[in-house]
Amino acid sequence: MKTIDVCLSPDLIHLFNVKNKVIVVVDILRATSCMTTGMAYGIKSIKPFSSLEECQQMKSKGYYIAGERNGEKVDDFDLGNSPFDYMNPNLKGKNVAVTTTNGTVAIEKSQEADEIVIGSFLNISAVAQYLCEQEKDVLIFCAGWKGKVNMEDSLFAGALVERLQNDFANECDAPLIVQAAYQEMSHNLLALVQSSSHAKRLQKLNIYEDIEYCLKLDEYDVVPVIRNGEIVLLKEPTIS
């Protein structure tokens, strides 16, 4: 039977064997929710950068540039880090370069995987279905917050483990822990994530609508994957 495991923080990724696996990168607030939304709305590709300067330089190559640092939009960038920014019709068919605090780090640390998938609540069932169709073990990789475990990414991991439990065996204890936490908390997800430490940090930035949106299930039937360092769609979206 295929196995599933959960890495709760980028600072734990050295403990996992990523080779021959499909890695699902998760940064619910808000990198992977933005990526899912943008790809569903017709962006051609999204190229992640951990360095702000490298991202900025992509402007001269015709890319739209998107970025945040510590939850705030970078000055002079085309897009901020709200998923609503990614619904702009002008972005359709365009290439975007993005830099984020935690999400990009997780993507960079996943490079040796067989496949990297962008996961969010917005496309959780599409991702789950894709994983079930592959003959590979899965690692859900939570971006966390500056190395610390966070609620929204952990609960997404729990929700995805729950959807995969008939097709995958747990490789270690983390999947069981996050699945239990999700089962306990799923009835009240919005209130709980808003009371979480990360959301509190973000609340001063008026992102109530972003949080509410990022917790919506299955808005989009898209599976963004990384090809040659860029996020592209596995197949065309059925929505947008």
Place this chain on the structure above:
Amino acid sequence: MKTIDVCLSPDLIHLFNVKNKVIVVVDILRATSCMTTGMAYGIKSIKPFSSLEECQQMKSKGYYIAGERNGEKVDDFDLGNSPFDYMNPNLKGKNVAVTTTNGTVAIEKSQEADEIVIGSFLNISAVAQYLCEQEKDVLIFCAGWKGKVNMEDSLFAGALVERLQNDFANECDAPLIVQAAYQEMSHNLLALVQSSSHAKRLQKLNIYEDIEYCLKLDEYDVVPVIRNGEIVLLKEPTIS
């Protein structure tokens, strides 16, 4: 209000400020359960070593020596790593030197804390009461398994957070996650821990009784703490 946080793995401890805090070290299967039991049964002190050789050398200084590597007793040592070994009446008033795979590492990484407390299900209420009486922030430090998050330590953390929630504010998201997991799993703790990866590793060593014992709540009203590198009791036990 005092704060509480949970470090789910020794590989994450660098993210936490341990100074001025009380750290509760947890290694349910089986280091801190053994320490709690031994101290309740009248051992004078337990000195932890990460090096097997250093531990062995304490024999010549009159210490009983106890040790495990990868869940198995070390040859020629006086005690193994079963809590039942620590109930031996010959140990009363004696000093013990111990080396374990994960628990000792966690204790070593806690040295800068104001106070280090040994926590287990066996003394959870005594530990909770002690923490409530201190005017200090608390960090629950799970020993895990070779750096990975494990079920039994995480669930202990959740159970302790639950007991402290009226007196402490959560410093980050990890306390909320483990508390939710504990609430979901507490009705069925033994079966769940036995199905966990760590227990499966240990099952081949016939430790069913150990696991059952290590999950018992409040067998002992003792608070083992570390003084000058040795585990001693804060006060005399009321049992044994």
